Amino acid sequence: MTTPSSDPGLYETIHKRRDVRAQFTGEPVDLEILTRVLGAAHSAPSVGLSQPWDFIVIDDQAIKQKFWEHVQDERQAFSDSLDAERARVFAGIKIEGILESSVSIVVTYDPSRGAPSVLGRYTIADAGLFSVCLAIENLWLSVTAEGWGMGWVSFYREPFLRDLLSIPETIRPVGWLCVGPVTHLEETPDLERAGWRTRRDLEKAMHWNGWN
Amino acid sequence: MTTPSSDPGLYETIHKRRDVRAQFTGEPVDLEILTRVLGAAHSAPSVGLSQPWDFIVIDDQAIKQKFWEHVQDERQAFSDSLDAERARVFAGIKIEGILESSVSIVVTYDPSRGAPSVLGRYTIADAGLFSVCLAIENLWLSVTAEGWGMGWVSFYREPFLRDLLSIPETIRPVGWLCVGPVTHLEETPDLERAGWRTRRDLEKAMHWNGWN
Numbered sequence: 456m457t458t459p460s461s462d463p464g465l466y467e468t469i470h471k472r473r474d475v476r477a478q479f480t481g482e483p484v485d486l487e488i489l490t491r492v493l494g495a496a497h498s499a500p501s502v503g504l505s506q507p508w509d510f511i512v513i514d515d516q517a518i519k520q521k522f523w524e525h526v527q528d529e530r531q532a533f534s535d536s537l538d539a540e541r542a543r544v545f546a547g548i549k550i551e552g553i554l555e556s557s558v559s560i561v562v563t564y565d566p567s568r569g570a571p572s573v574l575g576r577y578t579i580a581d582a583g584l585f586s587v588c589l590a591i592e593n594l595w596l597s598v599t600a601e602g603w604g605m606g607w608v609s610f611y612r613e614p615f616l617r618d619l620l621s622i623p624e625t626i627r628p629v630g631w632l633c634v635g636p637v638t639h640l641e642e643t644p645d646l647e648r649a650g651w652r653t654r655r656d657l658e659k660a661m662h663w664n665g666w667n
Numbered sequence: 668m669t670t671p672s673s674d675p676g677l678y679e680t681i682h683k684r685r686d687v688r689a690q691f692t693g694e695p696v697d698l699e700i701l702t703r704v705l706g707a708a709h710s711a712p713s714v715g716l717s718q719p720w721d722f723i724v725i726d727d728q729a730i731k732q733k734f735w736e737h738v739q740d741e742r743q744a745f746s747d748s749l750d751a752e753r754a755r756v757f758a759g760i761k762i763e764g765i766l767e768s769s770v771s772i773v774v775t776y777d778p779s780r781g782a783p784s785v786l787g788r789y790t791i792a793d794a795g796l797f798s799v800c801l802a803i804e805n806l807w808l809s810v811t812a813e814g815w816g817m818g819w820v821s822f823y824r825e826p827f828l829r830d831l832l833s834i835p836e837t838i839r840p841v842g843w844l845c846v847g848p849v850t851h852l853e854e855t856p857d858l859e860r861a862g863w864r865t866r867r868d869l870e871k872a873m874h875w876n877g878w879n
Binding site (some may be wrong): 459462463464465466467468469470472474490491493494495497498499500502503504505506508509510511512513514515518529532533536537541545548550569574575576577578579581582584585588589591592593595596597600607609610611612613620621622623626629630641644646647651652653654655657660661662663664665666667 | 790835
């Protein structure tokens with residue numbers, strides 16, 4: 456791993472991190488920083504040390520444009536599923552920064568990595584998929600620590616994305632992540648600022664020795 | 668959030684983090700620290716700001732004992748599925764620290780949180796489950812930053828765990844995590860030290876503008 460010029464605190468980074476849509480500057484990314492944040496993702500825990508992830512970095516504008524068009528269709532489909540009041544709130548919410556962000560990173564899951572006997576995946580088939588998500592959170596935090604931003608786009612159909620990037624049938628795309636320098640990070644999540652939803656108190660999420 | 672006495676660097680924490688089995692001391696945990704690490708988990712990104720996770724903290728020894736016995740059965744089942752050489756290596760690997768660790772934390776997923784119209788989950792049903800995993804990684808890193816350790820146990824059947832903790836049918840347990848103070852963290856993952864598997868080079872996981 457290359458050493459970062461500074462290493463902000465973990466808690467500081469966790470609380471600073473946002474799901475970014477509107478603040479990307481689009482500046483070219485420094486390859487050393489990009490490699491370092493992918494190295495942080497690659498250092499995530501994984502079931503049976505399977506490291507079942509891959510990272511497809513996308514800076515080709517034509518590919519981004521095709522994906523962006525697909526996302527607009529899926530945005531419309533979601534909007535059409537809402538009642539009038541929710542559709543009105545949703546209309547004011549930006550859901551992606553695909554074209555404005557410097558690069559996109561598609562993270563994939565390969566169930567065959569380390570198979571057939573992945574230690575810890577014997578009873579829970581999804582455990583490998585869970586590992587990929589742990590890597591994504593490491594990526595999100597390290598991007599934040601670098602002063603960049605990241606936004607997870609999930610308004611897409613997996614077969615479309617697989618086809619767009621020639622991803623084999625056996626590999627599952629898990630997320631399309633917009634990544635790059637930002638002007639700033641907001642203090643409050645976009646969806647809360649837009650009046651879509653408020654955050655839940657931690658106390659309500661804590662239970663002791665059983666569900667009740 | 669209560670302020671930690673120190674806030675170690677993000678990269679430092681990512682690279683220090685291990686999947687802990689053998690190093691737990693079993694000391695009682697400080698409730699302020701426990702609340703702080705759960706607060707870090709609760710600050711994770713989530714699809715549509717749904718925060719679909721719950722945290723069940725378990726310090727009841729009888730519950731831990733029952734779960735431990737179940738895990739031994741599943742360990743044996745996995746061992747029986749291996750060829751002789753892999754079974755020999757597996758026999759030397761400790762897969763959990765359920766009884767030795769101070770507390771266990773079961774993290775669950777509630778698909779009904781924010782439903783029916785979870786923003787960003789319209790095309791990818793698993794997106795809520797992915798959010799829960801992001802919270803688990805925040806927990807893992809903050810536990811590490813506190814000088815504690817964490818180990819994810821996945822040798823169990825979900826219906827058994829749901830029954831053990833009276834988790835409703837609609838809620839999915841995602842992981843059983845052993846948490847608490849440790850004597851130290853190893854520098855190399857247990858499975859690598861045991862000769863089960865070696866880590867993959869980051870370069871092999873990186874792709875540009877498509878799979879190939």
